Amino acid sequence: MQLRRVAVLGGGPGGLYAARLLKLADPACEVVVHEQGDPDTTFGFGVGLAAGTQRKLEAADPDTLREIAAAGLRHNMTMRVGPAVARVVNDRLIGIARTELLAVLQRHAEKAGVELRFGTRCAAADLDADVVVAADGVSSATRENGDFGARIDVGKGLYLWCGTDFALPDAVFAPVTTEHGTFVTHAYPYSADRSTFLVETDEDTWRRAGFDVTTAALEMVPPAPDASDETSLRYLESIFAELLRGRPLIGNRTRWLRFRTVHAARWSDGNTVLLGDAAHTAHFSIGSGTKLAMEDAIVLVEQLRTAPDRATAFARYEEIRRPAVARLQELARRSRLWWESFPARMHLPVEQLMVAYMSRAGNVPLDRFARSSPDVVGPALRQYAGGRPHVDPAGGDLTGWVLGRPLTHGGRRFADRTTVPTLARIESDLDDPWSPDGDAVVARARATDGVLLAGPATRPALLTRLDLAERVRLETGTLTAVEGPAALRDDLAVGLVSGRTDLVALIEETP
Incomplete structure (x- = not known):
């Protein structure tokens, strides 16, 4: 199928990767990425790419994977319960700063001839394009304003993302039981001087610690759009002080959230197709957001390249990807339920x-x-x-x-x-x-x-x-x-x- 113009809504990993692959597949096609944010700022800390995803990226675009791997950090995994430690060797997992991943993908997209437009908010209906790829995230305005039949399930537990100013030696899962209840961190290094430090807990513990109050205060009268829950950060760095080596936790729009699992009944509507979190999400404990988005991009571009028309390409894309996504969402659902009930297992040897x-x-x-x-x-x-x-x-x-x-x-x-x-x-x-x-x-x-x-x-x-x-x-x-x-x-x-x-x-x- 010959495409004249493709617009990509969202400059995250999935959108940028789809744009590059589209341009590589059809150099004559005009490909423009529309990202409402600033290119020098991003939300988040590190992301992980598992071995299976790396193999798919290698097959689709070895040049990009080579630079991602060079910029990332490989690590193993540990479970820590008090002084007891269990360690699993899994150094095929790459952690990489989200800022660095986006920088790599931006460079490679522009190298392929993609135009990147930052600081503009666009709607799919306003764009003159043969295909609009909506990669605008879990809160996708495109999905909410289109005919995609979306359903969102909200988890019971609460979590927040923060970071550290040093690299942990391994990925680590570590619970700490306090006077309020149990908090558990999922943490992993992603550069020589940074780690992601995610913390989750159950609602009763969250309320006993008073974090329902701090969360409500930020939601009702936010001092700034980028403000973090500093009260929670200071408390968490005190209870995880040993693991943190006495160092502070770093916030970046850090607030307590409940995980939202997105299910779109249809992934396309007219000339618009959903990609990544806009179409589906899977709990962070499976490490799947970036993986799913970039793997979506590989299949979508292949179908746009080989299908006779847009409708067929969209149908084939969904037919191929939906089973894999459904399987991962089910794995993620089970994982989410396990973590939400984690404190009940604290009696087990590590x-x-x-x-x-x-x-x-x-x-x-x-x-x-x-x-x-x-x-x-x-x-x-x-x-x-x-x-x-x-x-x-x-x-x-x-x-x-x-x-x-x-x-x-x-x-x-x-x-x-x-x-x-x-x-x-x-x-x-x-x-x-x-x-x-x-x-x-x-x-x-x-x-x-x-x-x-x-x-x-x-x-x-x-x-x-x-x-x-x-x-x-x-x-x-x-x-x-x-x-x-x-x-x-x-x-x-x-x-x-x-x-x-x-x-x-x-x-x-x-x-």
């Missing part, structure tokens, strides 16, 4: 907590994690088995070993984890174990000597059932078992090691 974290969304199998991180999984298996010897976590039938461990619970002893006594059976098919329906299951479980949670045999339903079992187990202390198909025994095994359930009931599916 290695078991790391296994629970890595398996929270269902996309990291236990055997694969054991091969890559035996120094973490080995101790976690010993903790699960009460200190007994175990198989080599990097080899053997790990799932079989997990299922075969004995259990003593409330004076009852079980030879293995698949021998399930007669328990109160509760059928459940929830999306959110921490919903009112989940409350009802917990209430029913309190009146029993043990429960068997059953439900649909699909993998998503089983993963949710394991999360529900964890809540029942932690809140009631009753013996908890989960029923699931034998074909999903690996998921059941990681649920046992992670402390989500006590026992599992394997069922053979009939053809």
Whole structure:
């Protein structure tokens, strides 16, 4: 398809990358990026690019990836609970300052012949273009003013972004329990002298700390558009002082927020197509905003290049990208629910907590994690088995070993984890174990000597059932078992090691 003129709304990573790829694909096409902000200022700290995204960028545009990689910082990952530390080697992840990433993408866009216009607010309807790419973010005015059928789900937990003036040695997840409740940081280095420092907490803790008051004050009478919640920053730097080495936290429009998950029923309307956060968002704990936007850009440009017309290109783009986005959004939803309920797991040894974290969304199998991180999984298996010897976590039938461990619970002893006594059976098919329906299951479980949670045999339903079992187990202390198909025994095994359930009931599916 021959395009005469393309307008891109939004000068973030997705918009800039789409503009460059469009110009490289069709040098004769006029490509203009319209960004309402100033080129010398940006919101945010660092962003991360995982190995899979880097491979896709390498295939689409190796020159840009080469400069991004050179400007970024690779790091591993740790979980810290007090003095205890579990470390996972994952140096394929690149952290890069958002300012530097934008600078790289701006240079490469202009090098390709893209025109960048800053400081102007434009609407899609006002632009004379064959195609308008709306990459104007989670609060997209284009999406809100068009026929895209958008729905936004708002999370329960609260979080804020801030930064440090030094580079942490690794990415780190570290909870701190205070007189108000638990705050947990997700922090990672992105340059030689900077780190992102994200903090999240539950609503009750947030209110007890008085941050509902500071948030309301900023929202109702903001002293300046860029003002940060300085009261929260000073408190957080005091409770995370050891991790911060006594250094201050840096704000940049830093305010408590609830995560908004965007679902657009349609990604195009007329000559306008949504890209990145304008079309979809996924919780930050999966590290997916920049990834999704840049991967969207690769597919969109390819379809615009090869499709016979605009409508076909838009349809193919959505057909290709929507399944991948839906999968990541589901992983992110599970991850968000795990983090929103994080304080309930503070009793776990740090290695078991790391296994629970890595398996929270269902996309990291236990055997694969054991091969890559035996120094973490080995101790976690010993903790699960009460200190007994175990198989080599990097080899053997790990799932079989997990299922075969004995259990003593409330004076009852079980030879293995698949021998399930007669328990109160509760059928459940929830999306959110921490919903009112989940409350009802917990209430029913309190009146029993043990429960068997059953439900649909699909993998998503089983993963949710394991999360529900964890809540029942932690809140009631009753013996908890989960029923699931034998074909999903690996998921059941990681649920046992992670402390989500006590026992599992394997069922053979009939053809």
